[in-house]
Amino acid sequence: MTPTRLLSLALVTPALAVVLVLFVYPLGFSLASAFEPPGGGFGFANFIKAFELYDKDILFTPVLIALSTAIIALVSVAIGGYLTLGGNPVAVAVLAWLYRWPLFVPFIVAAQCMRTFLAKNGLMNNGLVSMGLLDTEQTVGFLDWRGIVATFVWKQTPFVALMVAGAMASLDRSTIDAARNLGASRLRILIEILVPQIRGTLMVGLILSFVTMMSVLSVPLMLSGAAPNLLTVDMAYRINAQGDYGVANALGFISYLMTGIVGWIYLRRSLEERTR
Amino acid sequence: MLRRTLLQSVIAGGAALVLAQGAEAQQKTTLNVMTAGDQNMVDYITDYLGPMFEKQNPNVSVRAVGTGPGDAGSQKIWERLDAQKKAGTATWDVDVAVVHQAMAGQMVKEGLLDAYRDKISTGKLVTRDTAKNSLGANVDGFVIPMFHSQTAIAYNPAMVASPPKSLTELVSWTQANPKKFGYNGIKGGMSGVAFVFGWVYANAPNAKQLMEGPYDPGTKVSIDASLTKLKDFNKNVVITPGNAGTLDMLNRGEISMGAVWVDMFYTWQAEGRLPPTMRLQLISPGMPGQPMYYVVPTKAANSEVARKFVELATSPAVQAEGIVKRFNWYPGIDAQNLESKLDKAVWDKLFKDITPQELAQKGQPMPIGPYFKEIQEEYERIVQN
Numbered sequence: 001m002t003p004t005r006l007l008s009l010a011l012v013t014p015a016l017a018v019v020l021v022l023f024v025y026p027l028g029f030s031l032a033s034a035f036e037p038p039g040g041g042f043g044f045a046n047f048i049k050a051f052e053l054y055d056k057d058i059l060f061t062p063v064l065i066a067l068s069t070a071i072i073a074l075v076s077v078a079i080g081g082y083l084t085l086g087g088n089p090v091a092v093a094v095l096a097w098l099y100r101w102p103l104f105v106p107f108i109v110a111a112q113c114m115r116t117f118l119a120k121n122g123l124m125n126n127g128l129v130s131m132g133l134l135d136t137e138q139t140v141g142f143l144d145w146r147g148i149v150a151t152f153v154w155k156q157t158p159f160v161a162l163m164v165a166g167a168m169a170s171l172d173r174s175t176i177d178a179a180r181n182l183g184a185s186r187l188r189i190l191i192e193i194l195v196p197q198i199r200g201t202l203m204v205g206l207i208l209s210f211v212t213m214m215s216v217l218s219v220p221l222m223l224s225g226a227a228p229n230l231l232t233v234d235m236a237y238r239i240n241a242q243g244d245y246g247v248a249n250a251l252g253f254i255s256y257l258m259t260g261i262v263g264w265i266y267l268r269r270s271l272e273e274r275t276r
Numbered sequence: 277m278l279r280r281t282l283l284q285s286v287i288a289g290g291a292a293l294v295l296a297q298g299a300e301a302q303q304k305t306t307l308n309v310m311t312a313g314d315q316n317m318v319d320y321i322t323d324y325l326g327p328m329f330e331k332q333n334p335n336v337s338v339r340a341v342g343t344g345p346g347d348a349g350s351q352k353i354w355e356r357l358d359a360q361k362k363a364g365t366a367t368w369d370v371d372v373a374v375v376h377q378a379m380a381g382q383m384v385k386e387g388l389l390d391a392y393r394d395k396i397s398t399g400k401l402v403t404r405d406t407a408k409n410s411l412g413a414n415v416d417g418f419v420i421p422m423f424h425s426q427t428a429i430a431y432n433p434a435m436v437a438s439p440p441k442s443l444t445e446l447v448s449w450t451q452a453n454p455k456k457f458g459y460n461g462i463k464g465g466m467s468g469v470a471f472v473f474g475w476v477y478a479n480a481p482n483a484k485q486l487m488e489g490p491y492d493p494g495t496k497v498s499i500d501a502s503l504t505k506l507k508d509f510n511k512n513v514v515i516t517p518g519n520a521g522t523l524d525m526l527n528r529g530e531i532s533m534g535a536v537w538v539d540m541f542y543t544w545q546a547e548g549r550l551p552p553t554m555r556l557q558l559i560s561p562g563m564p565g566q567p568m569y570y571v572v573p574t575k576a577a578n579s580e581v582a583r584k585f586v587e588l589a590t591s592p593a594v595q596a597e598g599i600v601k602r603f604n605w606y607p608g609i610d611a612q613n614l615e616s617k618l619d620k621a622v623w624d625k626l627f628k629d630i631t632p633q634e635l636a637q638k639g640q641p642m643p644i645g646p647y648f649k650e651i652q653e654e655y656e657r658i659v660q661n
Contacts (some may be wrong), residue, residue: 112402121528143517178614183604225464225517227660240348242649276371 011059031256046250051236054251060228062258065147065213068152069206075153076161077202081190084168086174102160107151114151118142118223141270147223148230153211162206169193175226200270208265210258231255237245307581310341311374312349313568316603318342324598329588336581346466350379353470357388357573367577372421372570372585377406380569381413388410390572391417396583403607406567407640412489419569420590421608423599426472426538426565426639428630429517430523430558435532442560443478449533450512451578458514458522458537461487462655463517466566467653471535471642474563475509476502483561491646495510499651503658510659523550535563538630542604556629567608592617600626606635 037045051058079099086092103111117123119139128134142150143206173195179189195202231251238248287606309326311317318340326338343352353373360368374385383389393399393407394417429446431439435456440446446625450457464571477483482495496507514531516522522534523541527550537558544550570586572579588594595607596617605627607614611632615623626636642648 009396053661076656115521115524119394119525119528120530143521219286221464222517222521225468225515225521227458227461227515229463240346240351240461243654257499276288 001255003030005214030245030249030252033245034230036246038246046246047253050246050250054231056228057231058251058254059235060145061214061231061255064149064230065152065210068149068156069210071149071153071158072157072209073202073206075157075163075194076205077190079161080164080168080198081186081194084171084194085186085189099161100158102155103162105155107155107216108218108222110151110155111219114147114219115222116155116256118147118150122252144224144226145228146157151219151223152216155219156209156213158207160202163201163205164198166197169259171197200273203266203269207262210262214255214259300656303488305336305578305581307336307338307371307585308341308369309338309372310343310353310370312343312345312347312353312376312379313374314345315342317374317568320598320603324602325585325589325594327596329585332579332588333584338585347378350376354379354383354388356385358386359380359386360575361386366575368497368573368575369577370573371576371578371582372545372572374568375571376568377410377566378648380415380419380571381410381645383538383571384410384413384418388573389418390541390574390576390579390587392572392583393417393420394589394636396590398587398609399612401590401592403610404567409488409641410569411642411648412491412646415569419571420586421567422570422589423539423605423608424565424567424604425634426630427467427474427563427604428515428541428558428559429533429563430536430541430556431533432526432529432551433553433555435529439533439555439557439605440559441557443475444561446533447509450509453532454512455482455514456531457512457533458516458525458531460522461515462622462652464515464521465623467519467522467535467537467540468516470564470566470642472506472655473648473651474640475506476643477564477640478502478561478618479505479520486536486643486647486651487641489644491584491644495647496650496654499647500653500658502542503654504650506655507659526554538565539604542625546604558630558634560638564640564642565606566642570608 035042035044035045037043056075079095083092083096084090086095105113113121118141120139122141125134125141129136129139141207176189176195179193184192215232216230217236221236222232231254235251236256237250238244238251256259278541290364301387307329319495321338321340326340329338330336343349344600353370353375357368357370357373381388386644393402393583402420404425407419408414429439431658436449440449448458459471462469462472473486476499477486480486480495480498482498485495486494486499514525516525516531516534519537519540522531522536523544525531526534526536528546538556541554541556542549543625545552545554570589572586589598590609592609592613594612595609599605599607600614601622606626643651
C-alpha cells in the first residue's frame with residue numbers, strides 16, 4: 001500500500017468507527033432483538049403482537065406521512081415558483097424573508113404552539129369567531145391527525161422550499177424567458193418548465209422530510225391523544241410503560257422498512273435518470 | 277543558574293497549589309440525586325432541598341439529575357444501576373434516587389437497593405401501606421414515600437351544577453353531555469391510566485385482588501368485560517393529549533370535566549393557569565393515586581450522606597413546607613406530624629374539596645405489577661382497536 005493510501009485510510013477510520021459503533025451496532029442489535037420472542041431464541045412473536053395491537057397505526061403512519069409529504073411538495077413548489085416567477089418585488093422579498101422561519105423552530109416547540117393554536121377554543125378559532133367568520137358553536141378542534149399533518153407541513157415546508165427555491169434560482173433563465181415570450185402563463189411555466197428541471201432536488205428534499213417525520217415523537221404525542229396515532233408513540237409506549245423492547249424493536253423494524261422502501265424508490269429513479 | 281532555580285521554584289509552587297486544590301476538592305463530597313418525574317422534581321432538589329442540605333453540610337454539594345416523567349424516567353435510573361451492577365463497579369454513582377412504584381419493587385427484588393429506612397430517624401414517621409407494599413412487591417424498609425399523589429375529577433362549576441358523585445352517575449352524565457368529559461387514555465400520562473384502573477376496579481368483580489394480589493391469569497375475562505364497557509363509554513368522551521392537555525381543555529372551556537392529578541390541578545390554579553372557580557370531586561367507589569419513593573442504592577458511593585439527605589427530605593418541616601405548601605402534594609410521612617407545622621389555610625386548601633375521610637375511603641392504590649401491565653395492554657387490544 002502506498003503511504004497516501006494508508007493516510008487516507010487513517011483519515012477515514014475515525015468517522016467509520018463512529019458510524020459502526022453508534023449506528024450500525026445499535027441497528028443490528030435492535031433488528032436482532034425484534035426477532036427474539038420474550039422467552040429467547042428466534043421467532044416472530046413480537047411482530048405478531050405488533051400487528052395485533054397496532055395494525056391501524058402501522059397503516060395510518062405511512063398514509064399520514066405520505067399525505068404530509070404531498071402537501072409539502074405542493075406548497076414548497078408554489079413558494080419556489082413564486083420566488084422565481086413572481087412579478088411583485090415587494091411580495092417576493094417578504095415571502096423570501098418569511099417562509100424559512102419555521103425551519104428554526106424545534107418540533108417540540110412547534111407542537112406546543114399548535115396545541116394552543118389549533119384547539120377547539122384555541123387561537124385560530126377564537127380569531128375566526130372574533131372576526132365574525134365563525135360562530136362559537138361551529139368551531140372544530142384540530143387536535144388529532146389533522147393537527148399532526150398541519151404541524152408537519154408548517155415545520156417541514158421551509159426545508160424543502162429552501163432547496164427547491166435554490167434549485168429554481170440556479171436554472172438557466174433563457175428557457176423561462178422564451179416561454180414567456182411565447183405567451184405561456186406563469187402556472188404553465190412552473191409546471192412544464194421549472195418543476196421537471198428541479199425534480200431531483202425536490203425528490204431529495206421530500207425523502208429527507210419523509211424520513212424526518214417518520215422519526216418525530218413529540219408532535220403526535222402532544223397533539224393527538226386519540227387512536228390511531230403514529231408508530232413512534234407506540235414504540236415509546238412499549239418501552240416506557242411495558243418495558244417491552246421486543247415489540248418496540250419490531251415496530252422499529254417496520255418503520256425501517258417503510259423508510260427503506262422510500263429510499264429504494266429514490267435510488268431506482270435516480271439510476272434510471274442516470275442511464276437515460 | 278539563578279534563572280533555572282527561579283523557574284524550578286515557580287513550577288514547584290504551581291504544582292503544590294494544584295495538589296492542594298486537589299485535596300480540597302477531594303474533601304468536598306458530591307451527592308448525586310437522580311429523580312424520575314417532571315422538571316419540577318429536579319427544580320425541587322436544585323432550588324430548595326439541595327441548598328438547604330448544603331447549608332447544613334458545608335462540604336457536600338448536591339447535584340440533581342432528572343431522567344424524565346413517567347415510568348420511563350424510573351426505567352432509566354434502573355438501567356443505570358443495573359449496568360453498574362453487571363459491570364461489577366465497586367461503588368455506584370447514584371446516591372439517592374426518586375423512583376415510581378413499579379420500578380421500586382423490581383429494584384428491591386434485584387438487590388439494587390439498601391434497606392435504609394430503619395437507619396434514619398424519620399423512618400418511624402412513615403405509616404401508609406405504600407411504604408411496605410409497592411404494587412404487590414414487598415418494599416418494606418427499602419423506601420420512604422416522598423409524597424402521595426391522587427387523581428380526581430376536576431370540573432367547571434359554571435358548566436356543571438351538580439357534579440357526579442359516583443362512576444355510575446358519571447356514565448349517565450356523559451350520555452347526556454357527549455364530548456364534555458375528557459381523560460388522556462393510557463399513552464398520554466398517568467392520570468388517564470389511573471382513570472382506566474379506577475374504571476376496571478369499579479366494573480370488575482375482583483377489585484381487591486387487582487390491588488393486593490395474588491395474580492391470577494383467569495381474571496383477564498372480567499378485566500376484558502369491564503374494558504368492553506369502557507369502549508362504549510369512550511364514544512361519549514374526549515381523549516385529551518396528556519395530563520396537561522386535560523387541564524388545558526378544561527381551562528379553555530372545551531370540556532367541563534376531566535380526570536386530573538390533584539397536585540397538578542392546585543399548582544395550575546396557584547399559577548393562574550386555571551380559574552380559581554374550578555373544583556375537584558373524588559367519585560366513588562374511588563380513584564387511584566401513587567407515591568414516589570426516595571431510595572438509596574446498595575452500593576451508593578456516599579450512602580451515609582445519602583441517608584442524611586433523605587432524613588432531611590422526609591422531616592416534618594420539609595414535608596410541610598416543601599411537599600404540601602409548594603407542590604400541593606399529600607405528604608409522604610404521616611400527615612399528623614405536619615399539622616402543627618402548617619398554617620390552617622394551607623392545610624385546608626389541600627383538603628377543601630377532598631376531605632381526609634374521603635381520601636382514606638376513596639383513595640385507592642394502583643393495581644399490582646402484573647395487573648398494571650395487563651390492564652394497559654388489554655386497553656390497547658380492546659378499547660383502541
